[in-house]
Amino acid sequence: MPKENVSLDRKFGHIVRTASQSHIELKPVYNSGDMNHLSYDNDIGDPGIYPYTRGIYPEMFRDRLWLKSFIVSYSTPEETNQAFREYIANGLTDLRILADLPTQCGIDPDHPAAWNSMMCGGVATYGIPTYERMLEGLPLENVVYEFAHMGISNFIYNYSMLVSIMENKGLDLNKLHGNGINDPIRAKLVYECPDFPTDIARRVYMDHIEYAVKKTPRWKPCVPNGVDPQQRGMDVPKELGGCLALATAMIQELKGRGITIDEYGPMVFALDAESDFFETIAKFRAARKMWAVIAKEKLGATHPKSMQLKIGIRTSGLSLQWQKPLNNAARVTLQILSCVLGGVNSIDASSIDEAIGLPSLEARVFNLDTQHIITHEANVPLVADPLGGSYFVEALTSRIEKETNQYLNEIEARGGIFECLESGYLHEVMEANRLKIQREKEEKKRLIVGVNAFQAEGEEGPVNKAIRDVAYRSPTIKDRENMVSEVIGFKAGRDRNAVKRTLKNIYMAAKSGENLNPPMIDAAKAGATIGEVVGIIRTGYGIPYDPFNQIQMPEMVKQIAGQGGNK
Amino acid sequence: MNENKPIRVLIAKIxxxxxxxxxxxxxxxxxxAGMEVIYTGRYATPERVxxxxxxxxxxxxxxxxxxGSMPIIAESVMAELKKNDEMDIHVMAGGLILPSDIPALENMGVKGNYGxxxxxxxxxxYTKSLVHPV
Incomplete structure (x- = not known):
């Protein structure tokens, strides 16, 4: 039987758009005319020299390679500890810590609202015993740790845990390195985090920053985060503008507490690496330049270091697809490459199986190996800012700077970043862009391979199937019951007087305006839990103990707050 | 049922x-698609839903x-519906649902179960066909 004739469409798979992911319209060709408005010294400059567009170190990656990072947080502290060990053996150099979702909301595992998400997305780090098990045998000095949580309560609390453990072991707090996100805009805008209303969150985040800057100079207690706002709908100028606005507000408020930007030192942002390759690179370049200018011109930085922006990356989880998951390897590789070409300081790359569940070990080793291949086989990091001077990249960097400045002016005209959060303006901007993107996908003006274009025909192959089969299981009912028993047992076995005394000190600090961080460290050592410290701060502010309004305050808190019982 | 009355959906996160x-x-x-939609927002309870x-x-x-906790969440919602004698409200589920969890969800009467x-x-x-079977 003769075979059917094949018809071939020369235009199959052709380009469907002319604008970047953030709707920046691009020309087909750029030339020297697109750089006429730029001066090399003022706008670009050599790497290591103000305004740091091309990078903060003179020799960039020859001097120090970016840190390779993952959030490592599985259901139990033991699994998490084991995973850290395996990733370190494969080249992990930056340890990102997270917790399960209830902990991130500021409640304990024995809270009724915890049950449905308990031990999901991470360890229930309710108190010091889980911390000790999670970090057992891992180095604490001169290693970079990062906290990626959502609730503002979690940063001051996790920091207090790390400090407590280091002090208990007699370690040097000057050697505590790393950072915590501690971004109250993200906590509300992206997560509506229930732990604290924004007024309390603003007090707690600043208390923690003030304390950490003085006590642990190598710890960055605030990392304005653009990753999650971007994932939730913001475009690049809004992602970057939000970070710059928060960082500016934070440094100004810190000045009111007697700490200058020169004492604070370099700023760190957490930015997203999206699929749009050149836009992502240009964003990192623009970010460094814009912060340098703001730090120097607006915030009075005099030391070069305090004009520098370090960029920590989380590659886009949202860009990864459930369909044909093998394709995620291409997406992640390009995103990592954009980070390297953009001169970032640390990379936490999402894994190819991330649209299916928590990442498997193999997928993450692939991730680390991708970075080793970019370094040692592709030789990409040998030369600093290799795209510097490209007509297109310089023009795009400048364009992002311009659009971001317009957004910053808008925020300022509306009374500042916190006013824009409270008024709902930030949410409106974010939702409008999210909707625009959803419509573009529906109308196929934005193609996602395997999702709204180039879909798979017929049966899925063995490689894609295997990627999907490794999904990490969520904890069983039995696991959750055991966790609840563990917490109840832990609470019953503590020195009740020590817990009560330290909680009372937090309560008094909340009421009087004293810094909350010192009594928080004492409370961590005494075994107070995340739910208790969140509750006592709320009580000190005269709002209900429980963020979910489901449980009564414990007897000892009633006594502290003078609401019946023995004082 | 009146085919002209818009379908009303409550999207819930528990x-x-x-x-x-x-x-x-x-x-x-x-x-x-012409439906009326209410969203609980995050952090809801089965009772509130x-x-x-x-x-x-x-x-x-x-x-x-x-x-990955949909069976636990769905079970609590189905129990609450039963308690209130509201078993004629359809329950659908979507999100991170493992294929191995689907039989249990279907047994409870949870429909869709979309990954x-x-x-x-x-x-x-499918949502339309649930309310207006052809």
């Missing part, structure tokens, strides 16, 4: 799951969860 992009995308898509479903007289509760990346048209078509 517990501490923060992943909201799915339910919000679905909310827009359902509205575009069922109470809202009754107060708002919805045809369907659409549960969203990305923690990540399910085309919106598929979900909309």
């Amino acid at each position: 517990g501490c799951d923060i992943h909201e992009r799915g339910p919000i995308t679905l909310m827009t898509a359902f509205r575009d 069922v109470q809202t479903a009754m107060d708002e007289d919805v045809d369907i509760i659409a549960l969203s969860d990305h923690t 990540p990346g399910t085309p919106l048209e598929t979900i909309i078509k």
